[in-house]
Amino acid sequence: MKRERKGDIWDFEHQLPAAGGGSAHTEKLILGLDGGTTNTICICMPIVAFTPNHSPPVYARAVAGSSNHNSVGETAARETLEQVMAEALSKAGCSRSAVRAVCLAVSGVNHPTDQQRILDWLSDIFASDVEFFVENDSVAALASGTMGKLHGCVLIAGTGTIAYGYTEDGREARAAGAGPILGDWGSGYGIAVKALTSVVRAYDGRGPETMLTSSILRQLQLSSPDELIGWTYADPSWARIATLAPVVVLCAEAGDQVANDILLYAVEEMASSVKAVVQRLGLCGKDGKDNFPLVMVGNVLETNRRWDIGKEVIRCIVKDFPGTRPIRPKVEPAVGAALLAWNYLIEQYQPDVE
Numbered sequence: 076m077k078r079e080r081k082g083d084i085w086d087f088e089h090q091l092p093a094a095g096g097g098s099a100h101t102e103k104l105i106l107g108l109d110g111g112t113t114n115t116i117c118i119c120m121p122i123v124a125f126t127p128n129h130s131p132p133v134y135a136r137a138v139a140g141s142s143n144h145n146s147v148g149e150t151a152a153r154e155t156l157e158q159v160m161a162e163a164l165s166k167a168g169c170s171r172s173a174v175r176a177v178c179l180a181v182s183g184v185n186h187p188t189d190q191q192r193i194l195d196w197l198s199d200i201f202a203s204d205v206e207f208f209v210e211n212d213s214v215a216a217l218a219s220g221t222m223g224k225l226h227g228c229v230l231i232a233g234t235g236t237i238a239y240g241y242t243e244d245g246r247e248a249r250a251a252g253a254g255p256i257l258g259d260w261g262s263g264y265g266i267a268v269k270a271l272t273s274v275v276r277a278y279d280g281r282g283p284e285t286m287l288t289s290s291i292l293r294q295l296q297l298s299s300p301d302e303l304i305g306w307t308y309a310d311p312s313w314a315r316i317a318t319l320a321p322v323v324v325l326c327a328e329a330g331d332q333v334a335n336d337i338l339l340y341a342v343e344e345m346a347s348s349v350k351a352v353v354q355r356l357g358l359c360g361k362d363g364k365d366n367f368p369l370v371m372v373g374n375v376l377e378t379n380r381r382w383d384i385g386k387e388v389i390r391c392i393v394k395d396f397p398g399t400r401p402i403r404p405k406v407e408p409a410v411g412a413a414l415l416a417w418n419y420l421i422e423q424y425q426p427d428v429e
């Protein structure tokens with residue numbers, strides 16, 4: 076089957092209906108899943124042509140809990156994934172037989188054995204002609220910025236942080252993402268831990284006074300830094316500690332030097348993760364000037380009023396790699412996952428696309 080380009084719309088010799096045409100009950104579908112440590116999102120997208128400048132059509136969206144097998148165990152992770160796919164299909168008014176491809180991008184998939192286990196149970200659920208893609212969740216984040224193309228680097232910074240990169244010939248590399256104990260200082264958790272440490276150091280007389288003390292105590296409704304010991308021992312979970320990161324930004328914006336230094340350190344850490352990946356994969360070319368997409372995802376990189384962490388990270392990277400093309404995705408990672416499968420199906424059907 077050949078693909079023709081008509082204006083800005085990819086058409087497929089009438090094999091694919093145009094967006095909005097036909098009923099959800101008869102169209103072939105792609106399921107895109109973004110499975111995180113906190114929740115799992117599944118979207119259902121028809122296999123239709125759409126203009127590159129417009130959002131991909133999404134028929135249904137369902138949300139469930141964690142599907143990271145490291146956090147919840149394999150049985151619970153599988154149940155969550157099955158449940159969220161069933162719910163998305165039900166919302167779209169479609170049955171499992173309409174599914175043509177499934178792209179599961181799940182955190183905790185780090186090794187070919189993880190992939191194989193998921194592929195095995197997916198093939199028990201769906202018909203034999205369904206295409207499966209099982210990837211780490213950073214793949215969906217990258218694809219959400221590149222509209223399904225696996226090329227470039229993605230920097231994710233939320234509770235945790237990781238940099239992941241792919242070349243067009245299928246090589247991949249990652250940096251950071253090993254957890255806070257192993258040095259993810261660019262993460263929301265890393266920023267918050269540095270802030271809490273600074274408060275304790277100031278209280279002991281081991282470090283400079285900082286506005287972080289009053290701001291963090293106010294935020295946590297505590298009256299003395301001594302009480303931070305009980306607060307951290309009570310529940311040291313990463314997500315709970317990481318919620319303090321915005322306080323650090325506010326203090327830095329108000330001129331606090333300690334908070335400012337914590338953010339500068341986080342910026343350098345994130346930039347060095349990206350640079351390591353870009354260099355290992357040669358995304359920047361031999362002279363370091365080639366263009367490559369850098370997809371930026373996660374709340375740490377979202378725009379703050381004055382101290383914009385994402386902008387500072389980009390500034391640091393561009394100094395070494397002027398061809399960096401920063402992208403803030405317009406679609407969510409679950410849609411990125413679906414687009415990955417969409418692109419693959421198109422390439423399969425249209426091998427002689429220009």
Ligand SMILES: Nc1ncnc2c1ncn2[C@@H]1O[C@H](COP(=O)(O)OP(=O)(O)OP(=O)(O)O)[C@@H](O)[C@H]1O
Nearest residue numbers: 232233234235263264317318320321324373374375
């Ligand atoms: N305005 C802000 N400035 C800096 N950091 C922020 C801001 N708002 C939230 N954060 C940080 O972002 C974290 C949440 O980010 P996000 O929701 O992207 O990640 P997550 O999905 O919880 O974690 P992960 O991506 O690691 O699985 C918060 O816990 C906090 O550390």
